Amino acid sequence: MQMRATSINLSETERLASALGGALLAAYGISQRSKSGAMIAAAGGALIVRGATGFCPGYAAVGIDTRRSDTKEALAGSRGTPVETAVTIARPHDELYRFWRHIENLPTIMPHLVSVKDRGEKRSHWIAKAPGGRTVEWDAEIINDDENELIGWRTLEGSDVVSAGSVRFKPTGQGETMVVVHLQYEPPAGKVGATIAWLLGHEPSQTIREDLWRFKALMETGEVPTTEGQPRGRQSILNYD
Numbered sequence: 001m002q003m004r005a006t007s008i009n010l011s012e013t014e015r016l017a018s019a020l021g022g023a024l025l026a027a028y029g030i031s032q033r034s035k036s037g038a039m040i041a042a043a044g045g046a047l048i049v050r051g052a053t054g055f056c057p058g059y060a061a062v063g064i065d066t067r068r069s070d071t072k073e074a075l076a077g078s079r080g081t082p083v084e085t086a087v088t089i090a091r092p093h094d095e096l097y098r099f100w101r102h103i104e105n106l107p108t109i110m111p112h113l114v115s116v117k118d119r120g121e122k123r124s125h126w127i128a129k130a131p132g133g134r135t136v137e138w139d140a141e142i143i144n145d146d147e148n149e150l151i152g153w154r155t156l157e158g159s160d161v162v163s164a165g166s167v168r169f170k171p172t173g174q175g176e177t178m179v180v181v182h183l184q185y186e187p188p189a190g191k192v193g194a195t196i197a198w199l200l201g202h203e204p205s206q207t208i209r210e211d212l213w214r215f216k217a218l219m220e221t222g223e224v225p226t227t228e229g230q231p232r233g234r235q236s237i238l239n240y241d
Contacts, residue, residue, distance in 0.1 A: 087178070
């Protein structure tokens, strides 16, 4: 009997992420040598098949096709994974805005970023670390720039990830500012990709929370603590232009 071919509804990036995530998940499950480990390994196997075929029955059932590149469409409704976190920093809101708006400063507080390059006209190129020694890259544009108050952005066509978000600077009085980051993203392997990231210790909301605490430390003390809890020393690379 000949099997009926299924149409592809996964992007190349998502297929690769599914295969890689499935392999990691399967290896982890096998290493556990337990009943739960066997279930995790089976889930990893399903992801490998998902990546190999490029077809997701769940996506097909609700009409999702991640080969599209439009950020608004990709994150519409319940498709995106939302993340929101905040921190209060004892510095004026305009100072915090200027630091963040000079986006090439961001790898200082976000160690998972390899680099951010400002390309002018509110566009930028980002490179971030990924599991297995890999990197992911994307282009983004600022779509809302309310001076000293709000910066909003979205990724552009051809990016390895699809996301949109904002950082808001809310004065709370006495020279303090609440910094609120809201992010909505489509993981490279869809919703299951967020689960894999959590299992492997890369939960996005925790990463952003840690980034904000590094931001707080830098702006309040001039130092960014390392993972060993030791300061890097006074930062001389800060730019507010």
